[in-house]
Amino acid sequence: MAGGKLSARQKMINLMYLVFIAxxxxxxxxxxxxxxxxxxxxxxxxxxxxxxxxxxxxxxxxxxxxxxxxxxxxxxxxxxxxxxxxxxxxxxxxxxxxxxxxxxxxxxxxxxxxxxxxxxxxxxxxxxxxxxxxxxxxxxxxxxxxxxxxxxxxxxxxxxxxxxxxxxxxxxxxxxxxxxxxxxxxxxxxxxxxxxxxxxxxxxxxxxxxxxxxxxxxxxxxxxxxxxxxxxxSLKKYQAIVLADKSAFFAGEKFQGRVVLGKYANVTPTKLTVGGKELDLTNAIDSTGAAKLDFTVGNVGEHNIEGKFTFLEDGKPLDIPIIGNYVVVPRPNSATISADKMNVVYRGVANPMTISFAGVSDNKVKASGTGLKPVGKGKYVMNPGSGKEVTINVTATLDDGSRASDKKTFRIKDIPAPTGTIARQSGVVKLPKRNVEIGTVGAQLNDFVFDLPIGVTSFKIKVPGQPTVNVAGTKMNSQAKAAIKKARRGDNITIFDIKAKITNNASYRLKNVSPVIVEVTN
Structure with missing residues (x-):
């Protein structure tokens, strides 16, 4: 910048520039x-x-x-x-x-x-x-x-x-x-x-x-x-928790689980007692601060686990009680099979079922039967076909590798006959002529265990002194309304031959729908 070829003026400018930067x-x-x-x-x-x-x-x-x-x-x-x-x-x-x-x-x-x-x-x-x-x-x-x-x-x-x-x-x-x-x-x-x-x-x-x-x-x-x-x-904020490897055990089986403090406080106790017996801390406490339990379970039934952790806090012993329980169940020899709705299955309906084996996890239980399909852990649906009965066979694989099996037979019933309705009323009803003209004809399953959507496709209506009128759908057509207008007070209008089907299962043929009789009130 200040080379020998530069003029004195240029050297001065360069020097001023350096001073400015400095x-x-x-x-x-x-x-x-x-x-x-x-x-x-x-x-x-x-x-x-x-x-x-x-x-x-x-x-x-x-x-x-x-x-x-x-x-x-x-x-x-x-x-x-x-x-x-x-x-x-x-x-x-x-x-x-x-x-x-x-x-x-x-x-x-x-x-x-x-x-x-x-x-x-x-x-x-x-x-x-x-x-x-x-x-x-x-x-x-x-x-x-x-x-x-x-x-x-x-x-x-x-x-x-x-x-x-x-x-x-x-x-x-x-x-x-x-x-x-x-x-x-x-x-x-x-x-x-x-x-x-x-x-x-x-x-x-x-x-x-x-x-x-x-x-x-x-x-x-x-x-x-x-x-x-x-x-x-502070350890006062913690609670001793018994964590069993599984919730139930067979008689004579070893209980396996851990006793831990909430949040897994990695603090070594000075003493650990379970069931009145003091445990060796060298072998009982793992790297997370959890206490390992290993003992033979008792007879069938519910059993308590009691003990205490002892720690030092503020220079004084602090006891934290251990309170837990486990259940011992007998080794299974029969399956538990039940329909969630009732003890029969209905044709034309997806019957939900729960199938399990006592003491055996769902992934080790297999069930089979005509129309049976698994939909989740221990959950199935049964869509029965023809016949009067269906048998479900269940096989379970136990922890020791042995197998247990059982079966149960269910009766198959048809969906009962629906009841016809007008303006949501069934049987013999009393209505003004106007209400009959604008009313909706429907069909329902009274006291049925499933809530099935049923749609009416057609029906017939008979007014005394007038010819029978065929109606498509659920509302009165012009011919039906004209006939209803001629009815007198006290006349019985009959709505019959009601055709209906299950909305989401049109292929199933429902039994005949019962008629509705309307007594005209004006």
């Missing part, structure tokens, strides 16, 4: 540095509020310890230990910021505030904490102090069910393990988070860590008061 870069850098400073100030304010809040919780816990020493005395002592550990580490981080960053970087406070825009380099801190690809003694000391804080907290917190999420949170917040960078390479935690960063960025990260210290304190103190944010995971 000024833009400096402006952007100052904005970023100021943003870090503002972020640091917000963390400082949040930390001050958290400190005041934590002091209030500690005071409340101390008061509770005085009023209810049996419940809170031990928790109050542990809270005091947490406070000492946290304050010590918080001051350590404050010392690191003051000495390793501010003093070491030779930054001077302006009215008590950091010179954000001047803290754009991190070379002084890099020299103090890093040497080549390794950490200096000071760098090692920083990481060791974070690990010590984490381990000191965990040593005070009970290693029990409801505290496990708190411990996991501490591990996550103060994890100093290796970190994979954007290029897929592993770097030490201190190197990844601090090397090569501006001093103000490193300073703000340490203030953010102080905020994590305060937040962790708050969660632990609330836990000692019984207001743990993760209290939903």
């Amino acid at each position: 000024m833009i870069a400096m402006t952007m850098s100052k904005e970023v540095l100021s943003a870090f400073g503002l972020m640091n100030a917000k963390f400082v304010g949040a930390n001050e509020l958290a400190s005041a809040s934590n002091e209030g919780i500690l005071t409340q816990l101390s008061t509770q310890a005085e009023e209810k020493p049996e419940e809170f005395a031990a928790a109050n002592e542990k809270a005091k230990q947490i406070s000492i550990i946290s304050d010590d580490f918080y001051k350590f981080l404050e010392n690191v910021k003051a000495n390793d960053i501010v003093k070491n970087g030779q930054y001077e406070l302006e009215d008590g505030k950091l010179p954000y825009e001047e803290m754009d380099k991190g070379d002084k801190l890099d020299e103090l904490w890093f040497t080549g690809d390794r950490l200096t003694k000071r760098g090692d000391a920083i990481v060791a102090r974070i690990d010590k804080f984490k381990n000191d907290l965990k040593a005070v917190i009970p290693n029990e069910g409801k505290w496990l999420p708190v411990i996991a949170s501490i591990e996550k917040r103060f994890n100093t393990g290796k970190v994979e960078n954007s290029e897929g390479k592993e770097k030490s935690w201190l190197d990844y988070h601090f090397q090569g960063f501006p001093a103000i960025a490193s300073y703000t990260k340490l203030t953010a860590m102080q905020n994590d210290v305060k937040a962790t304190e708050t969660n632990i103190y609330n836990g000692f008061l019984g207001n743990l944010v993760s209290d939903a995971t």
Whole structure:
């Protein structure tokens, strides 16, 4: 850009261009540095509020310890230990910021505030904490102090069910393990988070860590008061559940199943008792925290499973009762076959049926018979043909591979004769002539177990003194209406020879529909 062939004027322009770019870069850098400073100030304010809040919780816990020493005395002592550990580490981080960053970087406070825009380099801190690809003694000391804080907290917190999420949170917040960078390479935690960063960025990260210290304190103190944010995971919220591999067992068969805590809380109990017998935890508890059961079932009938889980929570034994039951059924020697509607099957109708074998799953049961068709698990429809009876044969495969079979014969009946209707009335009815003229002729199956849609195709009507009129459909035609108009009060109009069919099965021939007699009322 400033080659020897350029004119003096062009060299000057190029130099001004470079200065302009540098000024833009400096402006952007100052904005970023100021943003870090503002972020640091917000963390400082949040930390001050958290400190005041934590002091209030500690005071409340101390008061509770005085009023209810049996419940809170031990928790109050542990809270005091947490406070000492946290304050010590918080001051350590404050010392690191003051000495390793501010003093070491030779930054001077302006009215008590950091010179954000001047803290754009991190070379002084890099020299103090890093040497080549390794950490200096000071760098090692920083990481060791974070690990010590984490381990000191965990040593005070009970290693029990409801505290496990708190411990996991501490591990996550103060994890100093290796970190994979954007290029897929592993770097030490201190190197990844601090090397090569501006001093103000490193300073703000340490203030953010102080905020994590305060937040962790708050969660632990609330836990000692019984207001743990993760209290939903307390074992008091769980219920012991007996899960059998199947709902019923044959006499003499081994019961196989599990006793689990709701949500599968992977917490090892201190004791497990079932049926008054204490079980060996080494063999009884699996990797999910479920207790495995394996015993010979009793006689035919319903049996209870009773016992208890014993855990430690807040340093005290917590018993969770185990309540369950199982049913022992005899080995099957007959099938259960029933028609869902009644003990017969009707010709012309898809008769729904349930076919099963006691104690045998539906996929191991096979049924056959003329007109029988499976439609689901244990569900069938029977469409009987000619004849008066139909036999259904059932075969079941038992768990031990043996087979059991049974059969049952059903009577076949025809659909009963429908009853004719006019204006939805049947038999002998009284109606005005006008109602007969506009009425609809229909047919229905009274007290039949199936709700079959029946449609009328034609009928005949006879008015006294008038010739019989043939009508197609369900409504009176003009000839029928003319005849009805001539009827007198007290005349009996007869609607007969009603032709009808099942709407969805026109091929089935229904029996003759009974007539309707209408006594004219006007």
